[in-house]
Amino acid sequence: MEWMKTMDDVITGLCVFSGGSFVVEGFLITSESIFSAHTQRLGRRQRYGWGGQLHIKEVDTGARGFPELFLSLSSKTIKFHGAIGMALRRFRYASEREREEDRLVDLLIAAESLFLQDEGKELSYRLRQRVALLLGTTFKDRLEISDDIKMAYDSRSKVVHGSGKGHKAPLSVIVPKLEGYLRASLQKAISLAKSKNGKPAKAWMEWDAMIYDK
Numbered sequence: 270m271e272w273m274k275t276m277d278d279v280i281t282g283l284c285v286f287s288g289g290s291f292v293v294e295g296f297l298i299t300s301e302s303i304f305s306a307h308t309q310r311l312g313r314r315q316r317y318g319w320g321g322q323l324h325i326k327e328v329d330t331g332a333r334g335f336p337e338l339f340l341s342l343s344s345k346t347i348k349f350h351g352a353i354g355m356a357l358r359r360f361r362y363a364s365e366r367e368r369e370e371d372r373l374v375d376l377l378i379a380a381e382s383l384f385l386q387d388e389g390k391e392l393s394y395r396l397r398q399r400v401a402l403l404l405g406t407t408f409k410d411r412l413e414i415s416d417d418i419k420m421a422y423d424s425r426s427k428v429v430h431g432s433g434k435g436h437k438a439p440l441s442v443i444v445p446k447l448e449g450y451l452r453a454s455l456q457k458a459i460s461l462a463k464s465k466n467g468k469p470a471k472a473w474m475e476w477d478a479m480i481y482d483k
Contacts, residue, residue: 281357282339284364285455288448341459350462353455356383360451369440370428376447377425380418383451383458393422404453414450421447 347353356379363375384399385392397418405411421443424436436443 278342279339281361282335282342284361285342285357285452285459286335286338288364288445288452338456338459341463344463346463347459352382352386353458353462356380356451356455356458360455363448369444372444373421373425373428373440373447376444376451377421380447380451380454383454393419396422400450400454403457404450417443417446417450 341347342357347357359375359379359382363372363379366372366375380396380400381392384396397415400418401411401414405414420437424440424443427435
């Protein structure tokens with residue numbers, strides 16, 4: 270249904286625009302015969318929903334930048350950009366997770382999709398270098414961002430290999446920082462990816478040029 274796609278885009282946009290808890294609430298009507306019907310109320314964090322009511326919590330809906338971001342997300346330029354599209358989906362999935370470990374894994378998948386289109390070796394190093402270059406305004410900023418991304422990567426490695434110990438900081442500290450970096454990166458990527466002729470750009474950032482320009 271078209272309205273469900275629109276609602277999905279709205280929730281994705283809200284996740285990228287500002288952190289918070291988003292719930293799609295509605296009613297699902299089922300029937301075993303033409304003479305009886307059962308109505309079930311639905312309301313939880315989820316990707317799939319029935320009904321037309323959107324409840325939004327912990328988000329500044331009065332901010333002026335959201336309509337522009339939503340229109341960008343709905344454009345063909347973004348919808349058909351593989352790297353940004355994948356990053357948006359995993360970022361959205363992370364917002365639906367209850368466990369910090371699951372959020373961490375989804376957020377780093379989103380980050381790799383967004384920043385490592387060229388694949389290759391030294392993924393952790395190139396990821397933290399690129400996030401720092403994109404978001405940092407001073408050497409101190411870039412160094413802090415790089416260290417935070419490395420710490421998140423190290424924690425992800427421990428999580429996926431079954432270890433819940435040895436994190437350099439609590440996941441309750443690591444995950445929100447990573448989410449903030451990725452939200453800011455997605456906002457910049459969406460803006461940069463929009464080409465003048467409206468066609469999807471092959472890459473939203475020329476990383477080598479950016480590195481040498483620094």
